[in-house]
Amino acid sequence: MTDRSDSGTGTRRLFVVIPLVIFMGLAGLFLYRLGAGDPSRIPSALIGRAAPQTELPSIDGLLRDGAPVPGLTSKDFAGAVTLVNVWASWCVPCRDEAPFLDLLAKDKRFRLAGINYKDQADNARRFIGRYGNPFTTIGTDANGRAAIEWGVYGVPETFIVGRDGKIAYKLVGPITAENFETQVKPAIEKALAAGK
Numbered sequence: 001m002t003d004r005s006d007s008g009t010g011t012r013r014l015f016v017v018i019p020l021v022i023f024m025g026l027a028g029l030f031l032y033r034l035g036a037g038d039p040s041r042i043p044s045a046l047i048g049r050a051a052p053q054t055e056l057p058s059i060d061g062l063l064r065d066g067a068p069v070p071g072l073t074s075k076d077f078a079g080a081v082t083l084v085n086v087w088a089s090w091c092v093p094c095r096d097e098a099p100f101l102d103l104l105a106k107d108k109r110f111r112l113a114g115i116n117y118k119d120q121a122d123n124a125r126r127f128i129g130r131y132g133n134p135f136t137t138i139g140t141d142a143n144g145r146a147a148i149e150w151g152v153y154g155v156p157e158t159f160i161v162g163r164d165g166k167i168a169y170k171l172v173g174p175i176t177a178e179n180f181e182t183q184v185k186p187a188i189e190k191a192l193a194a195g196k
Helices: 004-035 093-102 123-129 145-150 179-192
Strands: 083-088 111-117 137-141 157-161 167-172
Touching: 083 093, 083 145, 093 123, 111 145, 123 137, 137 145, 157 179, 167 179
Parallel strands: 083 111, 111 137
Antiparallel strands: 083 157, 157 167
């Protein structure tokens, strides 16, 4: 004769163990996917689509050669390959990539435009004063709305917009000498060749 209390205990253990095993499996999968891969390779749904309509005011009081640096508009993308860099003064990787952006600004085959993300004008001006201004235009995105429309995950991020006004490439994270050679430069060259 079997004891019914033993079979009831076994059934209760299954009701506890099975959900626990499922949870542990899902948590493990989540952690694996979170750590797997390079975050700079996050695909963008905007690749091949027109850049979002952008009308961003300039940073108050920001001057270049004695003249105000203009804000960023969609018209800035017409007819030229444009690198759009999303940055902020409080962003440590933005400081690291600033010298590289100054170097890129010397290449006259494309424009460099900036979106200053959720920043104070004083802080943005100090950042530009300290690290230089590689941008021909800088729009200020005080509330982060433009960044959402561009699909920004965090700063810094850089987009390449072709002469046709479509987004050709997106880099998540700072531009470095390594990823410039392997990812950004080929994307720029492809965008430049497409408009000829």
